[in-house]
Amino acid sequence: MSYARPKFRHPDLPKNALGYTVDYYEGSLSTLCAGCGHDSISAAIAQACFELDIEPHRVAKMSGIGCSSKTPAYFLNNSHGFNSVHGRMPSVATGANLANKDLLYLGVSGDGDTASIGMGQFAHVIRRNLNMVYMVMNNGCYGLTKGQDSATADAGSKSKAGSVNLFESIDLASLAVELGATFVAQSFSGDKQQLTPLIKAAMRHPGFAFINVISPCVTFNNNPGSTKSYDYVREHMEATATFDFVPIQREITADYGSGTTEEISMHDGSILRLKKLQENWDPLDRFSAVTALQSAREKQEILTGLLYVDPDAHDLHDLLETSDRPLNSLVEADLCPGSALLEKINAGKR
Ligand SMILES: Cc1ncc(C[n+]2csc(CCOP(=O)(O)OP(=O)(O)O)c2C)c(N)n1
Numbered sequence: 001m002s003y004a005r006p007k008f009r010h011p012d013l014p015k016n017a018l019g020y021t022v023d024y025y026e027g028s029l030s031t032l033c034a035g036c037g038h039d040s041i042s043a044a045i046a047q048a049c050f051e052l053d054i055e056p057h058r059v060a061k062m063s064g065i066g067c068s069s070k071t072p073a074y075f076l077n078n079s080h081g082f083n084s085v086h087g088r089m090p091s092v093a094t095g096a097n098l099a100n101k102d103l104l105y106l107g108v109s110g111d112g113d114t115a116s117i118g119m120g121q122f123a124h125v126i127r128r129n130l131n132m133v134y135m136v137m138n139n140g141c142y143g144l145t146k147g148q149d150s151a152t153a154d155a156g157s158k159s160k161a162g163s164v165n166l167f168e169s170i171d172l173a174s175l176a177v178e179l180g181a182t183f184v185a186q187s188f189s190g191d192k193q194q195l196t197p198l199i200k201a202a203m204r205h206p207g208f209a210f211i212n213v214i215s216p217c218v219t220f221n222n223n224p225g226s227t228k229s230y231d232y233v234r235e236h237m238e239a240t241a242t243f244d245f246v247p248i249q250r251e252i253t254a255d256y257g258s259g260t261t262e263e264i265s266m267h268d269g270s271i272l273r274l275k276k277l278q279e280n281w282d283p284l285d286r287f288s289a290v291t292a293l294q295s296a297r298e299k300q301e302i303l304t305g306l307l308y309v310d311p312d313a314h315d316l317h318d319l320l321e322t323s324d325r326p327l328n329s330l331v332e333a334d335l336c337p338g339s340a341l342l343e344k345i346n347a348g349k350r
């Protein structure tokens with residue numbers, strides 16, 4: 001069976017500044033179940049990279065194990081990719097990033113991959129503020145292994161087999177804020193209009209950028225009684241704000257209707273433009289993000305949008321004061337500057 005995409009494309013497809021059409025950012029044909037939320041997220045990632053004029057070979061796609069972790073095969077065919085071990089994507093991404101900081105690291109994980117076996121690695125990659133985008137395709141179950149409840153399934157929600165989950169869920173967005181993540185957003189796979197600019201902003205964030213995307217599993221977790229089904233999420237979603245991302249190179253304009261607007265300058269000069277819907281919503285205030293997420297949880301709502309950002313974040317390379325040049329470009333002469341220099345350093349310590 002072949003999973004190649006048909007080659008034909010409309011000749012008038014728009015091109016980005018690099019001269020690529022959006023299909024250049026696609027991957028192999030998906031083998032996920034038809035209607036799986038993960039496929040919509042893959043499409044939003046491809047769209048975001050197209051709109052940001054990213055050279056695909058400058059991207060490293062990292063993932064763990066799960067249906068979600070398979071998705072890097074379905075976007076950015078021309079990028080680097082590493083499908084690692086269940087829950088171990090953060091440590092593999094850390095090693096790769098330390099060796100070559102010039103790539104854009106995009107980590108894709110599932111709620112099983114992150115909130116159970118990978119929980120320790122998730123906590124520590126946040127603490128280290130590794131410069132990467134970390135996306136969880138959150139369906140509240142282990143899709144690949146036939147729909148067992150994951151640690152993000154809400155207490156009281158029902159699986160397809162009818163069993164009720166007895167345990168409180170882990171709220172990954174709250175946890176990320178608490179652990180010190182410098183960019184935390186939440187969205188829904190069925191809302192590409194909100195998700196695409198969030199991914200673009202995350203890609204330009206100079207540090208760890210976390211996006212928790214509710215992504216219904218149509219096969220095992222889209223039944224009445226599940227709080228990760230399409231119907232439930234559509235009914236219980238509340239947006240903190242609609243926003244647009246304006247890269248420094250060119251402005252993307254959009255009509256967002258009435259409301260107040262706030263502009264947040266990112267490190268690279270690009271601008272996050274937020275249209276406030278909720279009164280007093282301040283994405284620069286970590287404390288209000290925690291409170292808003294807690295109160296949404298109590299009301300059984302899903303808060304979406306950019307929840308928190310620290311535009312002046314210092315990533316792991318800044319903290320470790322690593323070389324400006326990526327480690328993989330250093331040669332022996334750079335690393336072993338000779339005995340004369342060593343003598344000088346030793347003399348300075350006597
Ligand atoms: C060390 C190890 N333990 C268990 C498994 C079995 N396993 C494969 S995928 C998976 C969970 C996948 O769930 P999730 O990360 O939520 O991804 P989804 O398939 O729902 O997208 C598990 C438990 C494994 N592959 N490796």
Ligand code: SF4
Binds near residue numbers: 032033036068219220
């Ligand atoms: S089992 Fe669920 S998560 Fe996996 S591909 Fe099918 S719908 Fe998607």
